[in-house]
Amino acid sequence: MHSTGSYSSPYMVTVGDFNNDHRLDIAVANFGTNNIGIFHGYGNGSFESQIQLSTGSSRPITIIVVDFNNDSILDIATADHGTHSVSIFYGYGHENFSPPVTYSTGYDSFPSSLFAGDFNNDNYVDLVVANYGTNNIGILFGKSNRTFEKQITFSTGLGSHPYSVAVGHFNDDGFIDIAIANSGTYEIGVLLNKGNGTFANQTTYSIESAFPYAIDVVDFNQDNRLDIVVTNNGLENIGVLLGYGNGHFENPMMYSTLSYSSISVAIGDLDKDDRLDIVVVNNDTGSIDILLRYFEGFENQMKYSAGSSPQDVAVGDFNNDTRLDIVIANQDSNDVSVLLGNGDGSFENQTRYSAGSHPTSVAVGDFNNDTRLDIVVVNWNSNDVSVLLGNEDGSFENQTRYWAGSYPVYVVVGDFNNDTRLDTVVANSRSNDVSVLLGNGDGSFENQTRYSAGSYPVSVVVGDVNNDSRLDIVVANSFSSDVSVLLGNGDGSFENQAKYSTGFSPSSVVVGDFNNDTRLDIVVADKVNTDVSVLLGNGNGSFENQIRYSVGAAPYSVVVGDFNNDTLLDIIVANLYSNDVSILLGNGDGSFENQI
Structure with missing residues (x-):
């Protein structure tokens, strides 16, 4: 794992040989920290630490690599959501790039996608950009001096909000055409190239009442x-x-x-x-x-059998064949099911491995630093966690069990003492605490250290809530109707909890930056109150009082993401009793619209 930095919010990644050493490197658009992260490859699957190229306040959302100036050295282009522009970083070939050369895409354009091609057959690279905010496609034609003309726009229709583009020859006339995902009008747009720097009016194809997102040809x-x-x-x-x-x-x-x-x-x-x-x-x-x-x-x-009462699932490549495999926690059969992927879209029949009594949550990670994924499971009825170390062939060793607290229900992994060895934290519902088990790096764990939480903790998440580069713990406490925040000291220990009120009986907790201030905030699903609580972070580990938003009946699980493509985090809640989901769109200032 290679860090892109706290709150970097990496939005897109691409690869290329940026220093001409015949080894692939990685470039990442870090939306949250306004930079491009470059990881130079050693050629053996490992990479140097990130080198950052500042993009100012641009909020890069898309990144591509092209040799714009025909010097046999790759350059980088980004679509800049925050400054409504496209930026070009010309490569020097010695792990260095020029400062960005920026071209405007128009006021409030919010460019969301970028593609390169020669649209007028003059042998110079041009750029096409999807301007989400202004409902058009922009073309920047390349010039002989390897700079670009001012953008020319082509309408995609009122309220179309084009989100992504792809290009190709759709009618065999030798000119590159454009396909567009118009998220606002639920349609695909096609612009046919006339060959003279202009395009025919858009032809559209309806895809029903969905928001088209990513497009390819x-x-x-x-x-x-x-x-x-x-x-x-x-x-x-x-x-x-x-x-x-x-x-x-x-x-x-x-x-x-x-x-x-x-x-x-x-x-x-x-x-x-x-x-x-x-x-x-x-x-x-x-x-x-x-x-x-x-x-x-x-x-x-295709459907595949698991054990009895499967409760939780995780995925990973367990046999290092570059094919994803599946692990499932089976509560009533007291085991986990592993289904190895064949690489042809199918999976082998399950192999089951004993766990403790009533496993309820599963996570994966490399606990013994042998580049093979291992499994950790929390066992609700036996008050422990099971660790199953992975073998090279995708099989697993018999479990090793470690005590947790009373009736553990949830597990996550993270490096709590910054020693590059994965640790685990477990929410113990009946003992009103969390167990932290520090990893030794050889697949074994230290005995638990327990830290008080509220009454009946049921969900836990980790993140750096005070911007000190140390992981902290946030716990949702169902019976005391609050969340506990335990700040990490960086050595694997944690401060005493600070508690913040939520609605009644919180059942799920996640963190995210809801007001774009680079400080993590908290959202909790309040099962009995039929609402969610949002607690905005101050950046020092403390939080403002909750703000509550109504959702459906018995909200049970909550996730966050950008669901309307405006680069602002939104909330989705699964409502247990009303059999529906609620969507709360974020305004970017920490507040949310009423549920959809």
Whole structure:
């Protein structure tokens, strides 16, 4: 793991050889800290510490790498959401870059996506940018001196809010065309290139009542005609539009993802059948969907057996074959199920490993620094945690168990003493405390140290709430209707709790920066009060009094993310008794709109 810095909020990553040493490097757009992070590769899978390139106050949201000035050295371009601009960093080839050269994309344009291509066939690289705020696509034509013309815009329609773009030859006329995900009007737009620096009026294709998010173009059905794939926020599907080769496309075919927030898509031949498959990242479910290609369409979802009463799931590559695997905590069968991925979109039948009594929460991490993922499970009825060390082949050693408090219900991992060894923290519901187990780096853990929390802690999260580069702990206490904040000392110990009132019976807690002040805030789902509590952080480990927002009946679980693509954190709550979810859109100042 390579840190991008506290509150960096890395938004997008790309790779390239920036210093011409024939080793791939990494570039990250750090939205929260207004910089680009460069990690130079050693060529063996490891990387140097981050080098930062300041982007001012730009809030970079998209990053691409291109050789703009034809000097055989890669340059970097960013779409700057905060300053409504595009920035170019010219590479010098010796781990150095020029200061940014910035081009305006227009007042309130909020550029959200960026792509490079030669749109007028003059052999100079041009840029296309999706201007979310001004409902248009901007083209910056490259000049002979390797600078760019002032942006020319092409409308995508009133309220269209284009979020992402992709380019390709849609009608075989030799000119690059543009496909657009118009999130505001629930449609895909296509701009056909006339070849003279202008584009035909947009042709649109409806994708029902979803927000198109990420878009890509590729030939799925091997007819030498480009097709379009788009992820949809708001509906549990993605859309595929097959191209006719004349600039027009079939109506979209929808494929289920079982996620309302599919935010990213990648294309590749996963099962080595010479046909392209789709991988979709689901923000709300913490999962990926794999759609394997056959010539008539994509296959339906596949189901796999687990143990009895599966309670929690985590994913990771357990056998280091670059294929994701699955682990599930099975409460009533007192074990965990491991399903190894085959790399063709399918999984092996489960292998089950004994845990303690009534496992309820599972997490993964490399606890013995052997580059193999291990498993930690909390066992509610046996008052302990099970650690299963991973072997090279994806199997696991028998559990080693460590005492926790009374009726532990939740586990997370983090490095609490800054020794690069993963530790664990457990919420103990009946003993009203949390257990911290420091890792020794060899897969074993020290005996627990317990710290008082409130009454009946049920959820825990970690984060640096006082900006001292040390992880702190936040606990939701169900019976005392408050949260406990335990500040970390950096040596694995924690200060006594400070408690802050919430609504009645909080059931879930997460942290995030809701007012863009680089200080972590807290949101809690209040199960009995049918609301959520937001506590804004002061940056010194203390918090303001709660502000409560109504949601559905018995809010049970809460997550945060940017669900309307305005770069401001929003809240989604799962409501247990009303069988629905509530969405509270953030205003960026720490307040939220009424629920949707």
